[in-house]
Amino acid sequence: MRLLEINGDAICVDATTGMGGHTRQMLESLGPGGRVIAIDKDDAAIAIARDTIADERAVIIREDFANMSGIVRGLGYDGVDAILLDLGLCMGQIRDKERGFSFDSDYPLDMRMNRDISPSAHEVVNTFRQERLQEIILTYGEEGRYRAIARAIVAYRKDKAINTCRELADIVARQYRSGSRSGSHGERRRIHPATKTFQALRVFVNDELGTLTRTLDVCPKLLRSGGRLCVISYNSLEDRIVKTFFRQQQVAGQLQTLTKKPITPGPLEVRDNPSSRSAKLRGGIRL
Numbered sequence: 648m649r650l651l652e653i654n655g656d657a658i659c660v661d662a663t664t665g666m667g668g669h670t671r672q673m674l675e676s677l678g679p680g681g682r683v684i685a686i687d688k689d690d691a692a693i694a695i696a697r698d699t700i701a702d703e704r705a706v707i708i709r710e711d712f713a714n715m716s717g718i719v720r721g722l723g724y725d726g727v728d729a730i731l732l733d734l735g736l737c738m739g740q741i742r743d744k745e746r747g748f749s750f751d752s753d754y755p756l757d758m759r760m761n762r763d764i765s766p767s768a769h770e771v772v773n774t775f776r777q778e779r780l781q782e783i784i785l786t787y788g789e790e791g792r793y794r795a796i797a798r799a800i801v802a803y804r805k806d807k808a809i810n811t812c813r814e815l816a817d818i819v820a821r822q823y824r825s826g827s828r829s830g831s832h833g834e835r836r837r838i839h840p841a842t843k844t845f846q847a848l849r850v851f852v853n854d855e856l857g858t859l860t861r862t863l864d865v866c867p868k869l870l871r872s873g874g875r876l877c878v879i880s881y882n883s884l885e886d887r888i889v890k891t892f893f894r895q896q897q898v899a900g901q902l903q904t905l906t907k908k909p910i911t912p913g914p915l916e917v918r919d920n921p922s923s924r925s926a927k928l929r930g931g932i933r934l
Contacts, residue, residue: 656680788847
């Protein structure tokens with residue numbers, strides 16, 4: 648919020664409203680003429696936001712944030728003063744076991760943020776050839792055991808389909824021995840061995856990196872002079888794209904970077920909110 652400098656009658660975009668936390672914070676900083684355009688492609692998140700945000704200054708829209716430009720123009724605005732992208736999953740999606748994101752869910756694999764798209768994670772793990780699975784797990788999860796995991800998935804599905812998140816998580820976990828060289832016993836307890844594989848499938852299914860790139864490209868065109876953009880990323884794939892974007896925009900004279908290095912959570916925040924541990928915040932101002 649300090650980087651975004653929201654106040655008065657600003658027009659703001661919360662491009663990933665999720666459970667509405669950032670949207671509500673933006674509204675608290677605005678005057679009566681301000682507006683927050685709250686966007687999310689997840690129907691469940693939008694339903695929660697509409698139920699919990701009772702403020703006429705908030706415009707809540709179910710849409711992909713890659714279509715942000717059309718949304719803003721369609722509402723009659725020629726530009727905005729602040730844009731926030733909080734990437735990855737919201738906690739509601741993780742806690743809702745039926746959505747198929749959680750390791751310990753006995754519901755069907757899904758992982759789609761927008762349940763109208765295809766393929767789902769279920770289709771990917773049960774129909775994609777082994778070489779393609781290897782590519783996805785390595786590229787989008789940076790998982791060192793991608794070959795063994797893809798091989799185990801294909802071997803398992805010869806006898807029966809991989810239907811639930813727990814089934815897939817167990818398949819992946821079996822590829823890790825108790826004396827894993829990837830870290831200490833405490834680290835293995837904290838970070839589930841299927842984390843990178845689940846990330847890879849989620850990123851692939853939702854085209855998260857492609858959508859992020861397309862969205863970042865339109866942000867400078869939407870921001871008014873002095874307008875600010877902040878992006879919170881949660882993995883190295885996202886952060887690499889965001890870091891490169893801000894560097895290129897600064898060279899082009901479009902955005903001035905506000906963060907020489909990303910802002911990360913301190914030990915107390917990580918203790919109180921473990922899901923913040925990998926977050927990196929970067930920001931810039933429109934010249």
